[in-house]
Amino acid sequence: xxxxxxxxxxxxxxxxxLAILVLMLCFFTAMxxxxxxxxxxxxxxxxxxxxxxxxxxxxxVISCGYxxxxxxxxxxxxxxxxxxxxxxxxxxxxxFIPVFALGILVGIVNxxxxxxxxxxxxxxxxxxxxxxxxxxxxxxxxIPITSPLVKPVTVLNSMKIGKVPLALPLCxxxxxxxxxxxxxxIIGKYAIAIGGNEAAARYSGINVTKMRRIFFSxxxxxxxxxxxxxxxxxxxxxxxxxxxxxxxxxxxxxxGGVDIKGGEGTIAGVFTGTAIMVVLINGMLMMGVDSFYQxxxxxxxxxxxxxxxxxxxxxxxxxxxxxxxxxxxx
Amino acid sequence: xxxxxxxxxxxxNLAIFLVxxxxxxxxxxxxxxxxxxxxxxxxxxxxxxxIIIVASAVTMVLISGNxxxxxxxxxxxxxVLFGLMTKHGVAVPFAIVITVLLGxxxxxxxxxxxxxxxxxxxxxSLAFDYIARGIALIGAHGAVVFDLPxxxxxxxxxxxxxxxxxxxxxxxxxxxxWIQNKTVFAAQAYSIGANEKAAQYSGISRLKVVTIIFTITxxxxxxxxxxxxxxxxxADSGILKSLGNDCIIAAVxxxxxINGGRGTVLGMLIGAFVVTALTNIMNMQGITIYTQDVVRGxxxxxxxxMNNVIRSKVKI
Numbered sequence: 266x267x268x269x270x271x272x273x274x275x276x277x278x279x280x281x282x283l284a285i286l287v288l289m290l291c292f293f294t295a296m297x298x299x300x301x302x303x304x305x306x307x308x309x310x311x312x313x314x315x316x317x318x319x320x321x322x323x324x325x326v327i328s329c330g331y332x333x334x335x336x337x338x339x340x341x342x343x344x345x346x347x348x349x350x351x352x353x354x355x356x357x358x359x360x361f362i363p364v365f366a367l368g369i370l371v372g373i374v375n376x377x378x379x380x381x382x383x384x385x386x387x388x389x390x391x392x393x394x395x396x397x398x399x400x401x402x403x404x405x406x407x408i409p410i411t412s413p414l415v416k417p418v419t420v421l422n423s424m425k426i427g428k429v430p431l432a433l434p435l436c437x438x439x440x441x442x443x444x445x446x447x448x449x450x451i452i453g454k455y456a457i458a459i460g461g462n463e464a465a466a467r468y469s470g471i472n473v474t475k476m477r478r479i480f481f482s483x484x485x486x487x488x489x490x491x492x493x494x495x496x497x498x499x500x501x502x503x504x505x506x507x508x509x510x511x512x513x514x515x516x517x518x519x520x521g522g523v524d525i526k527g528g529e530g531t532i533a534g535v536f537t538g539t540a541i542m543v544v545l546i547n548g549m550l551m552m553g554v555d556s557f558y559q560x561x562x563x564x565x566x567x568x569x570x571x572x573x574x575x576x577x578x579x580x581x582x583x584x585x586x587x588x589x590x591x592x593x594x595x
Numbered sequence: 596x597x598x599x600x601x602x603x604x605x606x607x608n609l610a611i612f613l614v615x616x617x618x619x620x621x622x623x624x625x626x627x628x629x630x631x632x633x634x635x636x637x638x639x640x641x642x643x644x645x646i647i648i649v650a651s652a653v654t655m656v657l658i659s660g661n662x663x664x665x666x667x668x669x670x671x672x673x674x675v676l677f678g679l680m681t682k683h684g685v686a687v688p689f690a691i692v693i694t695v696l697l698g699x700x701x702x703x704x705x706x707x708x709x710x711x712x713x714x715x716x717x718x719x720s721l722a723f724d725y726i727a728r729g730i731a732l733i734g735a736h737g738a739v740v741f742d743l744p745x746x747x748x749x750x751x752x753x754x755x756x757x758x759x760x761x762x763x764x765x766x767x768x769x770x771x772x773w774i775q776n777k778t779v780f781a782a783q784a785y786s787i788g789a790n791e792k793a794a795q796y797s798g799i800s801r802l803k804v805v806t807i808i809f810t811i812t813x814x815x816x817x818x819x820x821x822x823x824x825x826x827x828x829x830a831d832s833g834i835l836k837s838l839g840n841d842c843i844i845a846a847v848x849x850x851x852x853i854n855g856g857r858g859t860v861l862g863m864l865i866g867a868f869v870v871t872a873l874t875n876i877m878n879m880q881g882i883t884i885y886t887q888d889v890v891r892g893x894x895x896x897x898x899x900x901m902n903n904v905i906r907s908k909v910k911i
Contacts, residue, residue, distance in 0.1 A: 334717075384899045387662065387717060388853050392892040395840060399888030407885065512721045525715045557737065561729035564722045568708065575712040 278522045278574075282537040285570070289541065293548035300551050303428075311422060311432040311498065313543035315340065315491030318436075319514045320521075320539045321443035321532055322484040325452065327518050329480055330460040330527030331379060331386035336488045336514055337507030338397030339371050343492035345401045347418075348410035348502025357417040361493065368489025371397060372482035380474045394511060401504040409503040421497040443532045453532075456480065460527025516567050517542045520574050541570065603909040604859055607850035610905060611865045614848070618869055622876045629879060637758060641751075641826065643871040644764035645670075645819045645835075647864060650842040651771040652812035654863045655781070657846050659805055660788035660855025661716035665705060666816045666842060668727035670835040673698050673820030675731040678740035678830025687746045695817045701727060702813020706806035720809075724839070728832075735832035743828060751825035760822050767815070771860045784808060788855025837884075840891055845870050848898045850905075870894075 293300045310317075319336050326333045343364050350360035371393060378389035424431040447453030455476050459466045467473050488507075495506040521538025523530030545566055549559050622630040629635055649666050656663045673694045680690040705723050709716045734740070752759055775781045783804045786794040795801060819838075824830045847853060848869055849862025873894070877887050 378896060382900060383903055384896065385853055388847075388899055389896065391843075392895040394892075395895070396889050396892035399885050399892065402885035403883055403889065406883065509725065512718070512725065515718055516722070519714070519718065525718075557729055557733045561726050561733065564726040564729065568719065568722050568726075571714060571718070572708060572712050575714055 279531075279534055279537060282521065282534065282541065282574075285573075286537060286541050286544065289544050289548065293544065293551065296548070297551045300548060305547070305551065307430050307433055309543055309547045310436050311430055312547065313539070314432050314436055314494055315488075315510065316513060316517060316539050316543055317536065318439050318487045318491055319484065319510065320517050320535045321440060322480070322487040323514050323518050324443070324447075324521075324523055324530050324532055324535045325456045325480040326477075326484055327515070327523045327525060328460045328527055328530035329456040329477060330463060331477060331480070332390060332515065332525075333372075333375060333481060333484045334387065334390040334511045334515070335371065335375060335393040335397055336484060336491075337510035338394040338399075338401065339368055339485055339488035340492040340495065340507035340510060341401035341504050342371075342397040343368050343489040344496050344502045344506055345404055345410070345504055347493050347496055348412075348415055349404070351414045351418075351502075352410060352412055354414070357415075364493060365486055365489050368485040368487075368492075369482045370485070371488075372485025373478060375485070376474070376478040376481040380477050398504075398507065401507075405502075405504055407504060409501045411501040415496060415502055416500060418493060418497040419500050421494065440532065440536055447532050452476070452479065457528060457530070460524070460529070462528070513542060513567075514539075516571060519571050520567075522574070542567065545570075603905065604850060604862070606909055607902070607905055608859075608862050608865065610901065611848050611850070611862060611869065615865055615869050615872065618872045618876070622872060625876065626879050630876070635875070637753075637756070639868075639871050639875050640761045641758045642875065643867050644758070644760035645823060645838065646841050646845055646867045646870060647764040648767045648815050648819050649812070649838060650845045650863050650867055651767050651860055652808070652815045653842040654846045654849070654851050654858050654860055655771070655775075655784055655808045656716075656812055657843070657851045657853060658781075658788045658855060658858045659784040659808055660791065661709065661805060661809075662843075662853075663705070663720045663809065663812055664717055664839050665701070665720040665723040665727060666812065667835040667838040668724035668731070669698050669701050669813055669816040670820040670823070670838060671731040671832055672701075672727040672734075673817035674824045674830045674834055675734040675740060675832050677821050677824050678743055679734055681743050681747055682740060687744070687750075691750070691818075691821055694821055695814050698817020698820070699810050699814035702816070703806060703810040705813070706809025707802075709809070710802040710805045731832040735830060737832065739832070740830040743824070743830070747825050748828055749825070751822045760826070763818075763822065768860060768864055775860050780804065780807070785856055788852075788857070790856070837888065837891065840888075840895070841867075841870050841874075844891060844895050844898060847895065847902065850902060852902070853899065866898075 290301065299305060323333060323336070346367055347360055347364045350363060351357050375386070375390050375393055378384050378393070379386040382389075421431060426434060455466070455471050458469075458471060459473050459476060463473060491510075492506065496502050499506070517539040518530065518535050519525060519538070520541060521530070521535035523535060546559075546563055549562055554562060619631075649670075653663055653666065676697060677690055677694045680693065681687055685693075701723055705720050708714060709719050750759065783794070783799045786797070786799060787801055787804055791801065820835070823834055845866035846858060846863045848866030849859060849864065851858025851863065873890070874887065877890065
């Protein structure tokens with residue numbers, strides 16, 4: 266009974282989100298008829314694969330009551346690490362493995378800091394954000410690695426299956442894997458359970474620390490892959506590629522109906538939220554807005570979107586949240 | 596109960612004082628000729644003053660259980676707007692007032708959106724950081740505004756060996772210590788940070804208190820932007836990149852609880868000196884700003900861990 270009600274709320278929210286998305290698509294198509302073209306839509310996925318991938322993993326982290334602000338820094342650090350591995354003549358495909366390991370390592374460090382040492386996640390991941398982006402910038406003294414040895418990985422960006430670029434199927438596969446993790450394995454259920462009521466989750470035998478370690482590691486892994494993906498897109502390892510991602514990913518999650526205090530959130534919602542954001546950014550690019558103005562406009566529109574979302578969400582959810590929290594307490 | 600709380604806080608202040616002392620010793624050892632000279636100390640005072648002015652307000656933000664990441668952006672935006680206004684003939688005092696009011700407006704919007712729409716403070720302030728920094732970049736075309744009128748330098752001048760920014764910092768700290776110890780407003784901020792629900796039930800308006808705190812923070816950031824423009828005699832859109840982190844580190848080093856409900860402006864003052872001295876030593880050693888960020892992150896973690904250890908040893 267209760268389950269059904271919650272589903273209804275999130276379904277309603279998703280519908281509102283979809284409506285916003287359609288409106289935005291119409292608007293940008295009206296502004297530039299090339300917007301809805303096959304080329305631009307597939308290009309959009311190429312640009313925004315990191316948003317989708319990190320967003321999926323972030324859903325678990327936020328819905329278990331924590332947050333990871335370090336993703337942008339991890340992306341940059343992993344990209345630089347990948348660039349250096351290539352320069353050191355490591356096979357560009359073998360180099361994926363140590364880079365993934367580095368991403369997971371940062372995730373584990375995050376979980377140790379926030380679960381074992383008791384630092385609030387927002388602070389510990391902010392610290393790792395500062396540290397990782399600092400490392401990325403200082404190892405190369407802020408100069409991108411443009412060596413031809415880095416180039417083989419650009420195949421990821423240019424590869425096509427039939428007429429479709431690799432990014433689109435990759436995005437769908439990753440999202441489906443995460444939906445599978447959410448619906449069919451304990452991971453998704455435990456994330457919601459831990460975020461909803463940590464003490465209750467602990468008493469019912471869930472290893473909270475271990476689960477959070479998995480969530481953080483997943484986010485680190487996704488950030489590491491995103492870093493490599495960006496290297497492939499740009500053809501160079503640039504230490505600034507992760508700038509702004511922490512904001513975009515978390516904003517997309519909140520847009521997609523993830524409760525920042527934990528206990529609520531779906532991959533499907535986050536997918537829609539991310540889609541809204543990337544359409545927004547891409548649409549402004551297509552309108553030819555100057556890049557300085559773009560930052561400001563993105564910030565303002567995202568703020569507006571998050572505010573509207575929270576208004577519509579709160580009106581429906583307040584009663585239900587209270588109900589579910591009292592039922593959880595009893 | 597009050598007495599016990601006092602001991603925990605004073606132990607914290609003692610510990611952080613010890614850290615400051617150790618950093619000064621290290622500074623004297625690695626840079627025996629330069630560190631403890633009059634000109635360097637005066638430099639450090641000026642550098643510390645912008646941290647102190649903003650961190651006084653940021654401490655209140657943290658005490659109320661929120662996080663403000665927008666300070667650097669607002670500072671840069673104010674610097675550029677102030678530079679453009681004075682360059683185009685607006686009288687300097689008038690320009691200062693407008694800039695500070697604009698900073699206050701952004702702070703107000705941040706606080707209002709956070710409390711009215713129940714959104715996380717870090718996200719909204721981060722959004723405003725990007726927005727304000729973007730406005731700064733637009734205003735200065737991604738570069739620096741030069742050719743300011745000479746009166747601008749008066750704001751941050753050094754008179755009789757005393758830099759004016761230090762005076763401003765001193766005034767700010769005194770005002771905030773007074774607010775913290777003597778006003779109901781501060782008590783409300785503490786109770787919101789310590790237990791939001793309890794505060795709400797006892798009739799404290801989170802909307803009002805938190806919005807006011809963010810507004811003050813915005814105004815002070817704007818003022819710091821103006822002062823720095825005056826010191827540089829140019830409005831740079833890239834300034835104050837690490838101010839937000841420095842302020843949080845200073846506050847946390849001074850014993851402010853990042854979960855809210857605890858912290859003192861006095862502790863923050865010592866924390867700010869620690870941060871400044873550390874940055875100063877790293878600058879002298881020729882460590883790049885990027886590596887400095889790595890150290891900042893590590894110091895932040897260590898500071899929080901130190902707080903946790905002290906808290907667990909000294910029960911409330």
